[in-house]
Amino acid sequence: MTPRRQVGILAGVAGLCLVPFAGRSLSPDEGGLLLLASQWSPGSSLYGDYFVDRPPGLIALADLADVAGGGWAFRALGIVAVVAAVLLSGVLGRLAAPGRPSAPVLTAATAALLTVTPLFGGTVVNGELLGLPFLVGGIVAALCAVRADSGRAALWWGVLAGAAGASGALVKQSLLDVFVFAAVLALVSRRVRPVLGIAVGAVATIGFALWVASTRGTDPGELWDAVVVFRQQAASVIASSATDSTTRRLGSMLLALLLTGAPVLVVVLARRLPERATPGVVDLRWPALATLGWELFVVLGGGSYWLHYLMGLVPALVLLTAAACQRTLPGQRLLRATYALMAVSTIGALVVVGVRPIQRPEHPVVHWLDAHKRPGDTAVVAFGAPNILQSTGLRSPYPDLWSLPVRVHDPELRDLSALLEGADRPTWVIVAGRSLGSWGIDGSTANRVLAEHYDRAATTDDWTIYREVGR
Structure with a gap:
């Protein structure tokens, strides 16, 4: 040959x-x-x-x-x-x-x-x-x-x-x-x-x-x-x-x-x-x-x-x-x-x-959102895992889809807090764990704003799903 x-x-x-x-x-x-x-x-x-x-x-x-x-x-x-x-x-x-x-x-x-x-x-x-x-x-x-x-x-x-x-x-x-x-x-x-x-x-x-x-x-x-x-x-x-x-x-x-x-x-x-x-x-x-x-x-x-x-x-x-x-x-x-x-x-x-396929911890979130989302809904994933948005067809009003840009651009989550308080806040906020804080990120203010404007809708092993109050 x-x-x-x-x-x-x-x-x-x-x-x-x-x-x-x-x-x-x-x-x-x-x-x-x-x-x-x-x-x-x-x-x-x-x-x-x-x-x-x-x-x-x-x-x-x-x-x-x-x-x-x-x-x-x-x-x-x-x-x-x-x-x-x-x-x-x-x-x-x-x-x-x-x-x-x-x-x-x-x-x-x-x-x-x-x-x-x-x-x-x-x-x-x-x-x-x-x-x-x-x-x-x-x-x-x-x-x-x-x-x-x-x-x-x-x-x-x-x-x-x-x-x-x-x-x-x-x-x-x-x-x-x-x-x-x-x-x-x-x-x-x-x-x-x-x-x-x-x-x-x-x-x-x-x-x-x-x-x-x-x-x-x-x-x-x-x-x-x-x-x-x-x-x-x-x-x-x-x-x-x-x-x-x-x-x-x-x-x-x-x-x-x-x-x-x-x-x-x-x-x-x-x-x-x-x-x-x-x-x-x-x-x-x-x-x-x-x-x-x-x-x-x-x-x-x-x-x-x-x-x-x-x-x-x-x-x-x-x-x-x-x-x-x-x-x-x-x-x-x-x-x-x-x-x-x-x-x-x-x-x-x-x-x-x-x-033994690699287990994607985002799967339960995707399935839950597919069953509960409505036309016109938006979402923020905090932080990373933009495949959740891509799989569900939801758009994010927050520009940073990955976690590292958040740590560089918005480490105190001021922009995110302003978004969650504003008129164009997302319908859903999906959080890795329970808190918006992480290494290199101070989530104290954003957690308070999240608690004020969102209710916890569901919890998976790795993610917590929050829905805007009144939705």
């Missing part, structure tokens, strides 16, 4: 592994993005009437899925991203080590095993997953630019790399992997022309995206505040209000990384990196290590430590595989054992999540 066919099979199998999860209930982030995208037009906040600290590329992809069918289309978009990332990883392996037939198979296998594992958050759709094809594609284009025989080809491949890299950053602002890779690659190869092309492609892509976003009411200045300034403020809030749950999430994330077998792969492959690369190839050792360093910084530096952050390590791990293929590979027995370990981990995790 040819390497190209093997890569195609790996991509197909990776996509099929995610099909059984396509119809499952949306996670809070998935539901929130679809809700936000569905009303993206000039409004009172960054994206319509809602705020999220993410660039417009991610919202555009969610909007595409919303138009195409909603939740199932969003999951289908994630499957397409996985298949594309695996295929592009195979291309990267072929370009990196053209004289080694196993190279594209190994790079594709690395991508396939890690993009579908639930330990990397692979069964739900997130920014890291949707950004993968842009990142791997941009890395492929940057490598082609350096390998190009003519200056014109190098320039145009650079433009494509810059456009792909900018597209990744427009999905999530920390996905700068292509630019880190390209900068180190330019130093190693001593090729300048591709850098010019990358700059042109990136600037053109970002400029076009900002123009399109502005036509839908998203101001470039406010966008800068959201994706750059806000993230700095959020990091400060997280650092000053770190809780035991944050520490536990860090431990869980590191354990998940260990269980995938990815660290074993890194150790096995890295032992070969000190060797010289095969003559005639562009050595990817230092670009791969630089990219891995950047991705580790992003995963560990954010402070939130959600499992899907680990998906951001995939491009560097694929690159590390490609760099190792440019050298004498470890013994076949050791290499097969390493990939077998990763395969067992991925299959085991998929089976566990398949047999």
Whole structure:
């Protein structure tokens, strides 16, 4: 069987592994993005009437899925991203080590095993997953630019790399992997022309995206505040209000990384990196290590430590595989054992999540509201879980759908208190637990206002539902 066919099979199998999860209930982030995208037009906040600290590329992809069918289309978009990332990883392996037939198979296998594992958050759709094809594609284009025989080809491949890299950053602002890779690659190869092309492609892509976003009411200045300034403020809030749950999430994330077998792969492959690369190839050792360093910084530096952050390590791990293929590979027995370990981990995790689906604590709330809501009702979810709003079709008059923006924008809940006291107060207020207070949030005033204007209507295990007095 040819390497190209093997890569195609790996991509197909990776996509099929995610099909059984396509119809499952949306996670809070998935539901929130679809809700936000569905009303993206000039409004009172960054994206319509809602705020999220993410660039417009991610919202555009969610909007595409919303138009195409909603939740199932969003999951289908994630499957397409996985298949594309695996295929592009195979291309990267072929370009990196053209004289080694196993190279594209190994790079594709690395991508396939890690993009579908639930330990990397692979069964739900997130920014890291949707950004993968842009990142791997941009890395492929940057490598082609350096390998190009003519200056014109190098320039145009650079433009494509810059456009792909900018597209990744427009999905999530920390996905700068292509630019880190390209900068180190330019130093190693001593090729300048591709850098010019990358700059042109990136600037053109970002400029076009900002123009399109502005036509839908998203101001470039406010966008800068959201994706750059806000993230700095959020990091400060997280650092000053770190809780035991944050520490536990860090431990869980590191354990998940260990269980995938990815660290074993890194150790096995890295032992070969000190060797010289095969003559005639562009050595990817230092670009791969630089990219891995950047991705580790992003995963560990954010402070939130959600499992899907680990998906951001995939491009560097694929690159590390490609760099190792440019050298004498470890013994076949050791290499097969390493990939077998990763395969067992991925299959085991998929089976566990398949047999025992992740329980969504929002389900009882959604069922109760579906049975009791009336036309024209509105709701505020305090705080997070915007999938409740998306599932019930309710709109929120409060712009912050996620909890972190509340902690940064409204930590004393003054805006929320004013809303609950005003004439346009929501019909329903859904509270995580019993109090509006939480880490980084002073809920004393808002709790008093809530008690004055709302009655407790129902209680689930994790949520309390309040209804406006007189409704």
